[in-house]
Amino acid sequence: xxxxxxxxxxxxxxxxxxxQQVCEPVVAAVFDLPDGGRLKIFASASPALVAAxxxxxx
Numbered sequence: 591x592x593x594x595x596x597x598x599x600x601x602x603x604x605x606x607x608x609x610q611q612v613c614e615p616v617v618a619a620v621f622d623l624p625d626g627g628r629l630k631i632f633a634s635a636s637p638a639l640v641a642a643x644x645x646x647x648x
Contacts, residue, residue: 600624600647621647
């Protein structure tokens, strides 16, 4: 059974800077969820994966 989420404002931080070290993953966006969870989207994520993650947050 799928849980219906309550609509809520989700603050996000977008990062627009070059990574300090290339070997570490680069976080492009961070979403702090109302239930205390956190969604991080990395710059290397495919557009399809990003779209699926954002749709799942609805």
